[in-house]
């Protein structure tokens with residue numbers, strides 16, 4: 001069975017620890033591992049710009065003795081002629097390459113690629129959804145500096161809505177027992193689906209911090225308040241909450257992701273960190289960033305021992321070497337794989353609604369993809385897109401066998417078999433799909 005790495009949860013806890021052990025063995029002698037993967041080929045398919053991710057993947061494969069075929073700008077490939085992702089990865093993962101690193105603007109794209117390719121697929125960033133290999137580098141860096149992850153207090157700061165790196169990183173931090181706190185650029189808060197996953201899978205509720213105004217984060221650490229329940233109710237502010245974290249271990253900053261649809265709503269000052277920011281509870285705080293930076297980290301921090309971002313980027317090579325060798329089956333880890341994700345029932349079909357996210361792969365490549373929803377709970381019904389994880393609003397639920405629909409919340413919904421469930425966001429859509437109302 002091939003192993004893909006699409007979400008950070010595709011690796012088990014011990015597998016992550018083992019990969020870090022291997023990466024730390026590889027790091028001091030990067031040129032000594034070319035016996036590991038001779039004859040193996042990595043294809044890097046990048047539908048979005050990249051410097052570090054693509055080059056560190058390619059460098060990693062070369063250092064392992066393998067070869068690289070690279071499509072660094074898919075606008076010059078057959079994708080420009082309208083070829084689907086499924087067809088592209090079927091071909092590339094046929095005789096061309098033994099493993100694929102994919103970066104694509106649609107959320108859920110890497111999971112689809114993994115389904116259609118015969119070789120392992122590594123997600124090098126799918127839209128604003130996840131970026132799990134960056135998380136390996138980030139987590140490894142934090143671990144290398146602090147010697148542990150458990151119990152660390154880590155602040156994620158900036159565009160939390162569209163930064164795929166913070167989504168994957170938040171999951172990993174919560175999973176390994178760190179405490180996550182959030183400072184979002186106003187209007188660019190952590191998406192509901194990420195918060196839900198943190199809550200449901202890792203039992204973690206991030207603290208919300210609020211910088212009184214982002215520009216002031218630099219000089220006034222005291223202007224950062226804990227508001228654990230509701231980020232905008234300073235009345236919830238209590239002395240004990242403020243005192244609960246004496247010092248933060250890391251501040252992870254991301255740039256405004258202005259290339260995403262919806263980013264044009266951005267207004268107000270974006271946080272900017274400089275040496276002056278690292279006082280008070282931030283005095284011993286490592287500053288992390290996946291790069292590239294815009295203006296959110298001042299250059300005066302680069303020489304400061306608390307800045308980690310260039311080290312994070314450098315560690316991308318040994319971490320990706322370990323990962324590639326593992327996924328190619330060359331490296332065996334003394335660790336078990338994660339337990340398969342079994343939350344809820346998956347509902348597929350063309351009858352019900354589509355995912356509300358226009359950049360979900362099921363909408364971008366609707367020619368051959370059906371919508372796919374995960375029903376996490378029946379009563380009250382809670383569903384997400386199985387590919388991009390967007391929260392699905394359900395107003396009516398149909399049964400594909402009787403072709404009858406029911407109002408969500410009615411007792412009849414629970415009686416519909418999983419394979420017959422059809423979700424509708426409106427009554428109108430149910431009618432248009434040819435379903436009729438349940439007799440009252």
Ligand code: NCD
Nearest residue numbers: 052053125165255290291292
């Ligand atoms: C990140 C990305 O592409 O999501 N870059 C990276 O891979 N190091 C972060 C970003 O572009 O902001």
